[in-house]
Amino acid sequence: MNTLQVALGERSYPIYIGPDLLDQVECYARHIKGKQVLLVTNETVAPLYLHRVLMQLRAYNTAQVILPDGEQYKSLDVLNQIFDTLLANKFGRNATLIALGGGVIGDMGGFAAACYQRGIPFIQIPTTLLAQVDSSVGGKTGVNHPLGKNMIGAFYQPQCVIADTGVLDTLDDRQLSAGLAEVIKYGLIRDAEFFDWLDDNMDALLVRDKKALAYAIERSCMNKAEVVAEDETESGIRATLNLGHTFGHAIETGLGYGEYLHGEAVAIGICQAADLSRRKGWLSDNEMGKIKALLKKARLPVYPPDALSTEQFLQLMSVDKKNVDGEIRLILLKAIGQATLPVGVDEQLLRLTLESYKS
Numbered sequence: 531m532n533t534l535q536v537a538l539g540e541r542s543y544p545i546y547i548g549p550d551l552l553d554q555v556e557c558y559a560r561h562i563k564g565k566q567v568l569l570v571t572n573e574t575v576a577p578l579y580l581h582r583v584l585m586q587l588r589a590y591n592t593a594q595v596i597l598p599d600g601e602q603y604k605s606l607d608v609l610n611q612i613f614d615t616l617l618a619n620k621f622g623r624n625a626t627l628i629a630l631g632g633g634v635i636g637d638m639g640g641f642a643a644a645c646y647q648r649g650i651p652f653i654q655i656p657t658t659l660l661a662q663v664d665s666s667v668g669g670k671t672g673v674n675h676p677l678g679k680n681m682i683g684a685f686y687q688p689q690c691v692i693a694d695t696g697v698l699d700t701l702d703d704r705q706l707s708a709g710l711a712e713v714i715k716y717g718l719i720r721d722a723e724f725f726d727w728l729d730d731n732m733d734a735l736l737v738r739d740k741k742a743l744a745y746a747i748e749r750s751c752m753n754k755a756e757v758v759a760e761d762e763t764e765s766g767i768r769a770t771l772n773l774g775h776t777f778g779h780a781i782e783t784g785l786g787y788g789e790y791l792h793g794e795a796v797a798i799g800i801c802q803a804a805d806l807s808r809r810k811g812w813l814s815d816n817e818m819g820k821i822k823a824l825l826k827k828a829r830l831p832v833y834p835p836d837a838l839s840t841e842q843f844l845q846l847m848s849v850d851k852k853n854v855d856g857e858i859r860l861i862l863l864k865a866i867g868q869a870t871l872p873v874g875v876d877e878q879l880l881r882l883t884l885e886s887y888k889s
C-alpha cells in the first residue's frame with residue numbers, strides 16, 4: 531500500500547492506494563470515531579463490494595443506502611434518501627458516512643455528510659478510476675441542478691480516501707477511458723513529463739496493466755493533492771483542475787445528465803479549450819495534434835455533439851462557477867504542462883471555436 535497525504539493543516543488526510551484495501555480493517559478503523567456508520571453506495575457497486583466492506587465493519591452499528599447508478603441521480607431529490615436513512619436510524623453527530631462508489635456517490639455522500647447535523651465525518655472509497663484519481667480527493671462535494679452541473683455543494687474534506695486498485699478489475703472499458711480523461715488532464719495542466727509517460731504507456735493502461743495503473747493513480751493523486759494543499763477553496767491555482775470542464779459541463783447539462791460520462795464530456799472540453807488556446811497562438815498545431823491523439827488513443831471522444839448548438843453552448847457556459855460578473859472565464863493552455871488561471875475570452879473567438887471545432 532502507498533500512502534499520500536493531502537496537507538491541509540487540521541483537515542489533512544491520507545490517500546491509501548493499493549490492492550485489496552477493502553479487506554484491511556486498519557484503513558477504516560482509525561478514521562471512524564463513533565459506533566454508527568452509514569454506507570452510501572449504488573445498485574452497480576453494492577452487489578460487487580458492499581459485503582466486503584460490511585465484513586470489516588462488524589464492530590459498528592451500520593445502515594445502508596443503495597442509490598440508483600448514474601449522473602442523472604446526483605440530485606437534491608435523491609440526496610434526501612441519505613438524510614432519511616440517517617434520521618430513521620437516529621444517527622448522531624459522531625456517525626461516520628462512507629461513500630462507496632464513483633464520483634456521483636462520492637460527491638453526494640460527501641455533501642450529505644457536510645449538511646447532516648451541520649457536518650459529520652466521512653470516508654471516500656472510490657470505485658471508478660475517475661473517482662480514484664480526481665473526485666474523491668480535494669473535498670468538492672455537491673449535487674447537480676437541472677440548469678447547471680455541481681451547482682449546489684460545499685467544500686468538505688473526507689477523513690481519508692481508500693483507493694483499492696483491485697476494484698478496477700470490474701470497471702467497464704467505457705468508465706476506464708472516462709477516468710483517463712482526468713489523468714491526461716494532470717499532464718496537460720502541470721506535469722508535461724507525465725503527459726509523455728501517458729503517451730508511451732496508454733496501451734498498457736488500456737489493458738489494465740497493474741503496475742501502469744498504480745503509477746498513473748499515484749501520480750494523478752500526487753498532482754491533485756499538491757494543488758488542493760495550495761488552494762483548498764479555489765481562489766487561484768485550483769481552478770486549473772477545471773481544464774475542459776466549462777465546455778464539458780455544458781455538454782453534460784445540455785444533453786441531459788448521464789448521456790455522456792463526465793470524463794467523456796471533459797475529454798471533448800479539453801480539446802475545445804486546447805483549440806481555443808491554439809487560436810490564441812499559445813499552443814502549436816503540433817501540441818494540439820498530440821493532445822487530440824492521446825485522448826483518442828484513450829478511446830475518448832474529441833468532438834462535441836452536433837445536438838448542441840453554439841447558442842446553447844454559450845448559454846450553458848454562462849452559468850459556470852468560474853465566471854465573474856457574467857463574463858465567461860476559461861482555463862486555457864500555454865503549453866503541454868502549463869495551464870493558465872481563468873481568463874476572460876473574447877466572445878467572437880469563443881464562437882469561432884465552438885462553430886469550427888466540430889467533427
Ligand SMILES: O=C(O)C(=O)C[C@@H](O)[C@H](O)[C@H](O)COP(=O)(O)O
Pocket residue numbers: 664665667668670679680712764768769771772775851
Ligand atoms: O477538484 C477540483 O477542483 C476540480 O475542479 C476537479 C474536477 O475534475 C471535478 O470534476 C470537479 O468536481 C469539478 O468541480 P466544479 O467546481 O467545476 O463543479
